[in-house]
Amino acid sequence: MSARERRQVASDAGLSKKRVVVEAVRLADREGVGELSMRQLARALGAGAMSLYYYVASKEDLLDAMIDFVFEEIELPPEETDWQSAMRRRAVSARQVLARHPWAIGLMESRTSPGPANLRHREAVTACLRRAGFTVMMATHANWLLDSYVYGFALQESSLPFDTADEFADIAEGVFLPQLPPDEFPYLNESAAVLAAAGYDPAEEFTFGLDLVLAALEPLRAPHVSLHP
Amino acid sequence: MSARERRQVASDAGLSKKRVVVEAVRLADREGVGELSMRQLARALGAGAMSLYYYVASKEDLLDAMIDFVFEEIELPPEETDWQSAMRRRAVSARQVLARHPWAIGLMESRTSPGPANLRHREAVTACLRRAGFTVMMATHANWLLDSYVYGFALQESSLPFDTADEFADIAEGVFLPQLPPDEFPYLNESAAVLAAAGYDPAEEFTFGLDLVLAALEPLRAPHVSLHP
């Protein structure tokens, strides 16, 4: 066992790629990814800035590893249930994870090659859809549609200034309505007023669209040939 | 007419916020938003770096303006057609625009307050949906769902290494398949093989999911009370 391998296992002292990535994610969550610099990260780890480069090829490499670390947190679709429940679980998990690490969404745009956790996730999702009776083509469609919805929702949610229904009501009345001239934006005013009064929760919004999409995908499944072996 | 106002109108010489933003967008399109610096931008405009700060409060302010400039390029939903056609047109337009300016997607995460073009767009979309018979709540749901799909699709598309079906076939066979061990990723291998053989075009993928979502939203419209005045 080399010194390097020991360090990879040790958790309380010594650096390792894992420890570097974990601390980087923590920093990005707390301060935003824009505030994440190699020097700050090194300081948080009690190390010199250049020490990080023993575990990470470059900052780009670190960002890639951070993204894949985030993907590892997303639940894989469970295998024992029907496809809709499985897809719902993993979509809900993905939204939660991306809400915890909003910087990850913005980072996805600039990086091209998916990491290992990303690939494992895609494989598991595709497997679930194929076993549920979708053809290769339809499984691809479903995959794109579901991922687009999840990522896009997380992206929109990350730029909202509120998290809960209560916060929304406050902000809608205190910020939105005064900023929107009623003659120029009559419909947005109507929406803000109605939603503030009725209560509006982003989490419910997510499941609404998700269920609608899942229901719309159901008829695209091919007949279950697996039942006639 | 002040000197400032003249400059805002002039297009061939002299700076203006518009000229600064337009050149910044051009630079970001060409080199990526990571390569966009105030000094480079100033050089492209034949000006000194600090001159830009007369038209722009900070780089953050510039990025906000760039995003809103991108939103201005997206077609508003036309008023003379049915709601599905209107929504389809503006969604297709949004995808095209975001594909032209992929950096805009990654930027949306970090900024909170929508610009004027963004607000005008939201107002027009909400108006279209309300006139089509959706309640405030259902129009909100439809808005979230459609925007999530468009943004999420653009986000995924921006991280694809290919743009057309032909490029995909090349890359699938040359990059994906060799990188994916068939025993670990059987379903992804199957997908890559089938899609490479059958042909796969991201633009068709987009309209497939879009039409599915639009069809799923149709039954959520309330009965047309406007027909019984």
Add this chain to the structure above:
DNA sequence: CCGTACTTCGTACGCTGTACCAATAGTAGT
């Protein structure tokens, strides 16, 4: 012609990522 406001930008400061290389620490072989 002058005062005043508008527009430009040179300099400087503290930050960034990281190339390069020296220093140290821990292990294996003798």
Add this chain to the structure above:
DNA sequence: ACTACTATTGGTACAGCGTACGAAGTACGG
């Protein structure tokens, strides 16, 4: 115990970043 070696750490330096500050240049109303 001594050497040879590799694994690990980080100090210094450099080019480039955003931008605060303040000084120029320019145009116009009086």
